[in-house]
Amino acid sequence: MKKVLMGNFAASHGVRLSRAQVISAYPITPQTHVVEELSAMVARGELNAKFIKVESEHSALACCIAASVMGARAFTATSSHGLLLMHELLHWASGGRLPIVMVAVNRAIAPGWNIWNEQTDTLSQRDTGWIQLYCASNQEILDTVIQAFRLAETVKIPVMVIYDAFILSHTYEPVDIPDQKTVDAFLPPLKNPEVLKVGEARAFGSVTSPDFHMEFRMKLHDTYERVPEEFEKIEQAYAATVGRTYGAIEPYRCEDAELVMVVAGSLAGPTKMVVDGLRQKGIKAGRIKLKMFRPFPTKPLQEALKNAKKILVLDRNLSPGTGGIFAHELRSALKGDARPVWGFVAGIGGRDITPELIESMFFDAIGADAPVSTTIFKGVRL
Amino acid sequence: MIEPNYSIEEEREFLHPGHLACQGCGATIAIRYVLKALGEKTVVVIPACCWSIIAGLFPSSCLGVPLIHTAFETSAVAATGARAALDMQGKEDVHVLAWAGDGGTFDIGFQALSGAAERNENILYCCYDNEAYMNTGIQRSSATPVGAWTTTTPKGGLEDRPKKNIVRIMAAHGIPYAATANVAFPDDLYRKAKKAASIRGMKFIHILSPCPTGWRIPSSESVEVARLATLTNLFPLYEVENGTDLTVNYIPPKKVTVENYLRPQGRFHLMSEEEKEGIQRQVDAAWEALLREAKKR
Ligand SMILES: Cc1ncc(C[n+]2csc(CCOP(=O)(O)OP(=O)(O)O)c2C)c(N)n1
Numbered sequence: 219m220k221k222v223l224m225g226n227f228a229a230s231h232g233v234r235l236s237r238a239q240v241i242s243a244y245p246i247t248p249q250t251h252v253v254e255e256l257s258a259m260v261a262r263g264e265l266n267a268k269f270i271k272v273e274s275e276h277s278a279l280a281c282c283i284a285a286s287v288m289g290a291r292a293f294t295a296t297s298s299h300g301l302l303l304m305h306e307l308l309h310w311a312s313g314g315r316l317p318i319v320m321v322a323v324n325r326a327i328a329p330g331w332n333i334w335n336e337q338t339d340t341l342s343q344r345d346t347g348w349i350q351l352y353c354a355s356n357q358e359i360l361d362t363v364i365q366a367f368r369l370a371e372t373v374k375i376p377v378m379v380i381y382d383a384f385i386l387s388h389t390y391e392p393v394d395i396p397d398q399k400t401v402d403a404f405l406p407p408l409k410n411p412e413v414l415k416v417g418e419a420r421a422f423g424s425v426t427s428p429d430f431h432m433e434f435r436m437k438l439h440d441t442y443e444r445v446p447e448e449f450e451k452i453e454q455a456y457a458a459t460v461g462r463t464y465g466a467i468e469p470y471r472c473e474d475a476e477l478v479m480v481v482a483g484s485l486a487g488p489t490k491m492v493v494d495g496l497r498q499k500g501i502k503a504g505r506i507k508l509k510m511f512r513p514f515p516t517k518p519l520q521e522a523l524k525n526a527k528k529i530l531v532l533d534r535n536l537s538p539g540t541g542g543i544f545a546h547e548l549r550s551a552l553k554g555d556a557r558p559v560w561g562f563v564a565g566i567g568g569r570d571i572t573p574e575l576i577e578s579m580f581f582d583a584i585g586a587d588a589p590v591s592t593t594i595f596k597g598v599r600l
Numbered sequence: 601m602i603e604p605n606y607s608i609e610e611e612r613e614f615l616h617p618g619h620l621a622c623q624g625c626g627a628t629i630a631i632r633y634v635l636k637a638l639g640e641k642t643v644v645v646i647p648a649c650c651w652s653i654i655a656g657l658f659p660s661s662c663l664g665v666p667l668i669h670t671a672f673e674t675s676a677v678a679a680t681g682a683r684a685a686l687d688m689q690g691k692e693d694v695h696v697l698a699w700a701g702d703g704g705t706f707d708i709g710f711q712a713l714s715g716a717a718e719r720n721e722n723i724l725y726c727c728y729d730n731e732a733y734m735n736t737g738i739q740r741s742s743a744t745p746v747g748a749w750t751t752t753t754p755k756g757g758l759e760d761r762p763k764k765n766i767v768r769i770m771a772a773h774g775i776p777y778a779a780t781a782n783v784a785f786p787d788d789l790y791r792k793a794k795k796a797a798s799i800r801g802m803k804f805i806h807i808l809s810p811c812p813t814g815w816r817i818p819s820s821e822s823v824e825v826a827r828l829a830t831l832t833n834l835f836p837l838y839e840v841e842n843g844t845d846l847t848v849n850y851i852p853p854k855k856v857t858v859e860n861y862l863r864p865q866g867r868f869h870l871m872s873e874e875e876k877e878g879i880q881r882q883v884d885a886a887w888e889a890l891l892r893e894a895k896k897r
């Protein structure tokens with residue numbers, strides 16, 4: 219069934235179709251509709267779940283963690299300050315190997331208060347052990363939420379489904395909502411999900427001495443090696459039942475491209491348009507949409523970039539003193555590669571990134587052999 | 601008044617040998633009786649506190665029931681999450697016990713606790729109160745009594761703020777059951793845990809739990825000192841139902857001055873006579889007020 223939905227509602231439908239059993243969340247702009255709609259779905263009886271209206275995001279995730287330990291499919295959603303407040307618990311969830319799924323809407327961080335789009339909130343959680351999947355359309359949000367549960371439950375690692383504030387969260391697009399039967403076939407109920415069982419004298423999260431702690435973390439890391447492969451299998455299964463795939467990365471016109479721009483999130487759309495425009499001018503441009511950020515899809519990126527002469531990264535985020543976080547990660551993935559990488563930072567705090575601005579980035583790279591500096595701010599008024 | 605012949609009928613033990621508490625630790629006695637009352641169908645949630653160590657190092661556990669360790673400030677909400685999962689599985693007969701120290705209850709975990717109480721979650725929350733952050737080496741908490749030495753209230757800077765009245769605060773949430781208990785009165789503690797287990801909604805028990813290490817007392821004196829806390833009316837045993845109905849559960853047969861409670865404890869050694877007299881006056885006034893309130897019922 220097709221419906222015109224805002225990104226937040228697409229997420230709620232994904233959660234409903236995934237039959238989440240325990241939902242716990244706290245409101246924050248621009249995530250609020252996700253949980254408003256979910257509480258309405260529970261109230262209308264469309265979703266059989268416990269919806270716990272906790273008093274903070276920190277508690278929201280703590281609630282999901284314990285629910286997951288006892289075997290429930292658990293979901294939460296947040297953004298920006300809420301995500302930062304969860305930081306401690308993010309580690310508990312991944313360290314505990316709990317298949318929790320979270321929606322995180324990319325929003326800037328204060329001061330000053332800013333509700334608009336920026337990716338620094340989720341990217342600053344990159345070392346917490348959560349799989350991160352960035353979405354570029356409302357359809358992709360719905361599909362990714364459903365896939366995220368299966369991925370999380372397959373590898374026992376929590377998954378963050380991420381999308382841009384307002385540009386997707388509040389924007390209406392036509393979305394195909396699969397029927398429940400189709401999703402049930404793709405995502406069966408959890409089997410023997412409990413970490414702890416009533417009547418069994420076992421403990422979750424006991425003090426681990428230096429004799430054990432390292433192996434737990436190493437196993438988490440090792441499992442990450444399997445994630446790209448499992449993700450691909452899940453995408454194929456989803457394509458077979460529902461009929462759509464996205465890929466860990468999506469290269470566009472990259473085969474013969476000399477200049478390739480790497481972006482994540484909703485920027486995938488405008489950059490594609492700019493690439494088409496440049497192609498009409500005879501410039502061999504391409505772009506890569508990065509969906510998976512954790513684990514970092516190094517191999518597919520190397521492959522998609524193999525013919526590029528110049529690489530551009532457009533970051534809507536900033537690690538002060540380091541620069542754009544995607545650029546930083548890409549440079550380390552391409553270590554030993556002599557090709558220049560232009561790291562552009564734009565759109566901080568929700569400032570518009572226009573097609574003209576994106577085009578000017580390509581022209582910067584066309585007009586030089588190497589970037590003038592590691593980080594180049596674009597669209598700055600100074 | 602406490603019924604004198606209360607006997608603890610449950611023979612089963614859910615606290616097993618091999619735990620890692622100091623000798624004479626009240627926190628082990630406390631959980632022993634509470635788990636006897638709740639029985640096998642119980643899930644325990646424990647935040648950072650002495651009990652996260654006492655329970656044992658991976659892969660062992662000294663409890664005979666499942667145990668979820670959780671972040672310091674999250675015991676009430678983690679219990680909520682476990683409850684929600686169990687309810688979704690139709691296991692509504694399973695008890696969920698949040699078991700936290702005073703720091704995890706009065707201080708860092710208070711927000712989540714207040715939230716759970718306000719939502720009237722169907723859990724039992726027990727605070728074993730040893731009146732300081734013991735796990736990290738005896739720092740003051742907002743449950744540390746006036747005049748007590750801790751490592752952060754050293755000589756010259758003794759704790760000078762009165763202890764937070766946590767039971768009255770919890771009762772003010774209008775929860776079905778809030779009570780005090782003391783490990784030196786195990787019949788009363790057991791009865792209260794049993795009673796809590798029979799009530800749906802949020803239950804809160806504040807258990808005075810002597811800590812020989814932090815209180816600077818010999819481990820053999822642990823229970824005796826705890827008993828004096830109630831005999832001197834410094835830690836009265838009472839329960840509050842539905843936010844207002846207050847019952848005093850024990851009235852000491854004769855007056856015992858607080859000096860008898862304070863003297864044996866090294867942590868009070870730096871207090872002056874004047875300060876001790878001040879405490880006696882406060883205790884007398886609080887006790888009279890408690891009895892007045894109980895009579896109003
Ligand atoms: C967020 C956080 N801050 C600080 C700590 C360190 N810490 C662990 S236990 C503890 C004190 C616990 O005190 P209390 O709750 O009274 O329990 P007790 O140790 O006295 O049994 C502290 C400060 C922590 N684990 N987590």
Ligand code: SF4
Pocket residue numbers: 620621622623624625626627650654730734735810811812813814
């Ligand atoms: S320090 Fe005190 S509370 Fe902690 S285990 Fe020892 S006696 Fe018990």
Ligand SMILES: [Mg+2]
Pocket residue numbers: 701702703729730731732733734
């Ligand atoms: Mg304590």
